[in-house]
Amino acid sequence: MRTTLGEFEQQVLLVILRLGRESYSVPIVAELERHTGREVATAAVYIALRRLEKKGLLTSRFEAPDESGRARPRRYFALTDAALEPLRASRNAYLSLWDGIEPALEDRG
Amino acid sequence: MSADTELPSWAQVVVRLTVPEDERESVTFELAEAFAARVSDRGDADARRWLRRQVAGFALRLPRLRSTSTRTQGGGGMSTLASIGSDVRWAVRTLRRRPGFTAVAVATLGLGMGANAAILTLANAHFFSDLPYGSPDELVLLWETGRNTDNVTTVAPGNYWSWRDEAASFSDIAAYNVDFATLSGDDTAERVAASRVTPNFFDVLEASAGLGGTFVESVVRSNSAQVILSHGLWTRRYGADPGLIGESIRIDGRPFTVLGVMPPTFRQPEASLSWQRAELWRPMLLDEARDDHGSRYLRAVARLENGVTVESARAEMNAIASRLSEAFPDSNAGRGVLTFTLDEYLLGDARPTLVMLLVAGFGVLLIVCANVANLTLARGEERRSEFALRAALGSGTGRLVRQLAVESVVLALAGAAVGTVALFVGRDLMQSVHANFFTGLVDAAVDGRVIAMTAAGAVALGLACSLPLALMATRSSVREDLASGGRGGGRRRDTARTLLVVGQVGLSTTLVVLAALLARSFQQLVSVDPGFDAEGVIAFSLGPSSAAYPERDDHLRYHTDVLTQLRGTPGVADVALVSDLLFTTENMFSTVQIDGLESDPADPPRAEYRIVTPNYFDVLSIPLLEGTLPEEFVVGDELPIVINAQMARRYWPAGNALGATAQIEWMEPSQVRIVAVVGDVLDDGYDATSDPFFYLPYGMSARRRMAYMVRAQADPGQLAAPLTGVVAAHDPDVPVGDLTLMTNLLAESVTGPRAASGIGALLAIIALIVSATGIYGVIAYTVQRRTRELGIRAALGAARGELVAMVVRQSGRSVFLGLALGTVGALVAGRRLAGMLFGVQVWDPLSLVSALLVLGSVGALASWIPARRALRIEPRDALRS
Numbered sequence A: 001m002r003t004t005l006g007e008f009e010q011q012v013l014l015v016i017l018r019l020g021r022e023s024y025s026v027p028i029v030a031e032l033e034r035h036t037g038r039e040v041a042t043a044a045v046y047i048a049l050r051r052l053e054k055k056g057l058l059t060s061r062f063e064a065p066d067e068s069g070r071a072r073p074r075r076y077f078a079l080t081d082a083a084l085e086p087l088r089a090s091r092n093a094y095l096s097l098w099d100g101i102e103p104a105l106e107d108r109g
Numbered sequence B: 001m002s003a004d005t006e007l008p009s010w011a012q013v014v015v016r017l018t019v020p021e022d023e024r025e026s027v028t029f030e031l032a033e034a035f036a037a038r039v040s041d042r043g044d045a046d047a048r049r050w051l052r053r054q055v056a057g058f059a060l061r062l063p064r065l066r067s068t069s070t071r072t073q074g075g076g077g078m079s080t081l082a083s084i085g086s087d088v089r090w091a092v093r094t095l096r097r098r099p100g101f102t103a104v105a106v107a108t109l110g111l112g113m114g115a116n117a118a119i120l121t122l123a124n125a126h127f128f129s130d131l132p133y134g135s136p137d138e139l140v141l142l143w144e145t146g147r148n149t150d151n152v153t154t155v156a157p158g159n160y161w162s163w164r165d166e167a168a169s170f171s172d173i174a175a176y177n178v179d180f181a182t183l184s185g186d187d188t189a190e191r192v193a194a195s196r197v198t199p200n201f202f203d204v205l206e207a208s209a210g211l212g213g214t215f216v217e218s219v220v221r222s223n224s225a226q227v228i229l230s231h232g233l234w235t236r237r238y239g240a241d242p243g244l245i246g247e248s249i250r251i252d253g254r255p256f257t258v259l260g261v262m263p264p265t266f267r268q269p270e271a272s273l274s275w276q277r278a279e280l281w282r283p284m285l286l287d288e289a290r291d292d293h294g295s296r297y298l299r300a301v302a303r304l305e306n307g308v309t310v311e312s313a314r315a316e317m318n319a320i321a322s323r324l325s326e327a328f329p330d331s332n333a334g335r336g337v338l339t340f341t342l343d344e345y346l347l348g349d350a351r352p353t354l355v356m357l358l359v360a361g362f363g364v365l366l367i368v369c370a371n372v373a374n375l376t377l378a379r380g381e382e383r384r385s386e387f388a389l390r391a392a393l394g395s396g397t398g399r400l401v402r403q404l405a406v407e408s409v410v411l412a413l414a415g416a417a418v419g420t421v422a423l424f425v426g427r428d429l430m431q432s433v434h435a436n437f438f439t440g441l442v443d444a445a446v447d448g449r450v451i452a453m454t455a456a457g458a459v460a461l462g463l464a465c466s467l468p469l470a471l472m473a474t475r476s477s478v479r480e481d482l483a484s485g486g487r488g489g490g491r492r493r494d495t496a497r498t499l500l501v502v503g504q505v506g507l508s509t510t511l512v513v514l515a516a517l518l519a520r521s522f523q524q525l526v527s528v529d530p531g532f533d534a535e536g537v538i539a540f541s542l543g544p545s546s547a548a549y550p551e552r553d554d555h556l557r558y559h560t561d562v563l564t565q566l567r568g569t570p571g572v573a574d575v576a577l578v579s580d581l582l583f584t585t586e587n588m589f590s591t592v593q594i595d596g597l598e599s600d601p602a603d604p605p606r607a608e609y610r611i612v613t614p615n616y617f618d619v620l621s622i623p624l625l626e627g628t629l630p631e632e633f634v635v636g637d638e639l640p641i642v643i644n645a646q647m648a649r650r651y652w653p654a655g656n657a658l659g660a661t662a663q664i665e666w667m668e669p670s671q672v673r674i675v676a677v678v679g680d681v682l683d684d685g686y687d688a689t690s691d692p693f694f695y696l697p698y699g700m701s702a703r704r705r706m707a708y709m710v711r712a713q714a715d716p717g718q719l720a721a722p723l724t725g726v727v728a729a730h731d732p733d734v735p736v737g738d739l740t741l742m743t744n745l746l747a748e749s750v751t752g753p754r755a756a757s758g759i760g761a762l763l764a765i766i767a768l769i770v771s772a773t774g775i776y777g778v779i780a781y782t783v784q785r786r787t788r789e790l791g792i793r794a795a796l797g798a799a800r801g802e803l804v805a806m807v808v809r810q811s812g813r814s815v816f817l818g819l820a821l822g823t824v825g826a827l828v829a830g831r832r833l834a835g836m837l838f839g840v841q842v843w844d845p846l847s848l849v850s851a852l853l854v855l856g857s858v859g860a861l862a863s864w865i866p867a868r869r870a871l872r873i874e875p876r877d878a879l880r881s
Helices: A007-019 A025-036 A042-054 A081-098 A102-108 B009-018 B021-042 B044-060 B062-067 B080-097 B099-128 B157-166 B201-205 B217-222 B231-238 B310-327 B342-347 B350-382 B384-392 B397-425 B427-438 B448-475 B478-484 B491-527 B552-567 B645-651 B716-730 B742-748 B751-784 B787-795 B800-836 B845-872 B875-880
Strands: A058-063 A074-079 B139-145 B170-184 B190-197 B226-229 B248-251 B254-261 B280-283 B299-304 B337-341 B537-542 B572-578 B588-591 B606-612 B624-627 B639-644 B661-663 B671-678 B693-697 B706-712 B736-741
Touching: A007 A025, A007 A042, A007 A074, A007 A081, A025 A042, A025 A074, A025 B021, A042 A058, A042 A074, A042 B021, A042 B044, A042 B062, A074 A081, A074 B021, B009 B021, B009 B044, B009 B062, B021 B044, B044 B062, B080 B099, B080 B397, B099 B350, B099 B397, B099 B427, B099 B448, B099 B751, B139 B310, B139 B342, B157 B170, B157 B299, B157 B310, B170 B201, B170 B280, B201 B299, B226 B231, B299 B310, B310 B337, B337 B342, B350 B397, B350 B448, B350 B491, B350 B751, B397 B427, B397 B448, B491 B751, B491 B800, B491 B845, B537 B552, B537 B716, B537 B742, B552 B572, B552 B706, B552 B716, B639 B645, B645 B671, B645 B693, B706 B716, B716 B736, B736 B742, B751 B800, B751 B845, B787 B800, B787 B845, B800 B845
Parallel strands: B190 B280, B226 B254, B606 B693, B639 B671
Antiparallel strands: A058 A074, B139 B299, B139 B337, B170 B190, B170 B248, B170 B299, B226 B280, B248 B254, B537 B706, B537 B736, B572 B606, B572 B706, B588 B606, B624 B671, B639 B693, B661 B671
């Protein structure tokens, strides 16, 4: 079955991809805000992360606090191989849609 | 980056409520980490604003947060809270799609819930409001009893001192009296309710002044010309001027220093509204009255010593009272002491009424509930297929029931909101009902508790209303419903519906009958003949001060002069003098030794009396039954008195009162002769019976303060200005007090019963509307459901008239059963109501018959109209429907 991605889900996946191996909500939110230039609702990010996990595009592991109390309870997310296919498909779709119309957009802007 | 910054607790609460349990810990810490980063980057204020937005984001996304959890197991991953949230939205959408049904249901619920919120407000003020004193549970009121009776009597100063010296149960006892004071000075003179209090009065009550201070005994001893004002008087007469403290004002012609102003909530611990609202307090020391055990004019309030119970205090006071009886037999023989808690004395009377109202309110709610349940049920029938289908598709029974319950609760809450808003709009009316009928000591406010109780009641009501529908929904079987095309019958459901009709009619009948009884009581109450004609009479009182008119002859002359001048005023038909206005609470009593009547010397005949000019009976149109009225200002060695019919009946049962003689010890001369018998006057309000009463001729007996009864030739209201003008021209220092139309005084005396009956009448109307619509709704619905059956019968050749008759007969059976059960219920419940009824029996035929007729007709119409409508449809269409 072909997996479709919402725009926000796509952004979240790309951010995790940019951040490297695995990441948790705080840097994901910060990176999203940096790229989109607007405030992002943490709750929305959680929802997207979970939905993506349900679709099998992300895996997560929970890091429990250790006894020294130094480590924080965090949930780390990483992309699965399955995530790459829909991202690729989405990118191709966008690129082909954009093909040849960028000058028109600049003219009107 | 430190994540040691904790989230504020409110944010933690929201996270806890919105985020599934297994995620909570990490979300909380991650959010705290981001918050900490924000604080160090952009400062505390900015970070907090950000946090608020973020947390709001969690709250707004609650259902999605719940539904996307991958790790929570069971129940499809939905937490209760989240799915209730979605149920609520579903309910609102469903209700919005059926505005007609929703409007009717919300209006009905609003009516019922509003009435209940009103009753709750009264009960709340009554049972939960704090009286305006510190630790009111420790306060008791002490009264003496009458000789060999349990009647409450005021306290003699000598006894007060003995109690104060001897009783160990109390930390302190204060005494006070109630009277009137005249404020004069730069402005117009004004007469206000006032009180003289022992200096410890406010300390015993633990009531402090809102402004300034209260009395201190040592200070009072050096200067007793001090006064404390009520908040109302201070605001009204002195413009709430804080500079008034320490200033001098004139009271009864003498200067007094204003010591303090009491807070607006302060009330005197009195049962009567006018004395509760005393406007000023002056100190009294009672030093000279230490040995006076005979004149009773004080009230006493005491504070229990720590740990002492009311019972032990009562026992101690009884012991002291019997010792005082022995020590002062002349004044105290046969007299006991009554010890009341504030609750018992001030609030006790209202308890049964309130309970009754709460029960009545609950009854209205039950009817409302039955109505809404029926309405929902009717709608439920339309939705049977929906339920069946949903069940078949795997929707759990629990989920379905919950959805219906939520829908019903949403409706009830909307109704509660409508009711509460209505109550808020009418809160002033509520307040005056409460002050007049229950107590003016505390205010009946629509507060958080009432709103919370109403909301909780709405939830409970909603749940109860949804029960029948839920039962039906869970019993729907797909096969049955798909087969019957959604018109599923079944004997069990028919029985349930019959029971509903019977129950609804029965409950409605009981309630409407009871409410009708209350309404009828009111009608009786206001149509009682008070024994006099108030129309066209204006009254006021004049009390010349003892400074300007020291002797008896002085004020006697003042009153006779004013009387003469008033009689000459244009527009005045006649003027009479009387010592006390009708309907004033404090009447004068006297013992009378009746010649030739054996009586117990310890308990001689007693009667109330007034001092009047003989034309008093003319002016008020009180009928002269026997004899002739004495001359005005008669002088002789025998005192001619007039008695009322009740006194004649009581002491001269053989009818030989006229010409009889008696002795009134304190009169001069003490020998009195009965020269006339007049009609009884209902003096203590409409609901009291008249007591033995006699009238002394003004002149031979006198009082400083006299009331003037002026019968006008035309509109008495027009006379107010000329009359006060005459009084002021005679002596500007004597203020006109209690200026009022007698019709107003009469109306005021029924305020209390009117309030109670008014509530009853209102409940009756609500009950009637709600019951009638409910009965109509449920019967009409059951008939309507038979359209198809009736169509078949008509197609098979049954005559329409016969069919209609059959339907009416069949539902008539349920209605009749309901009416019968309801009547029994009304008679049983009515016994408890008997105390609130006036001039109406519990089995009052008019109330019963009219309630039965109205509800019975509604029942008949409710089956007749839909039956006819059903038969107007072509049998072919009916079969297809």
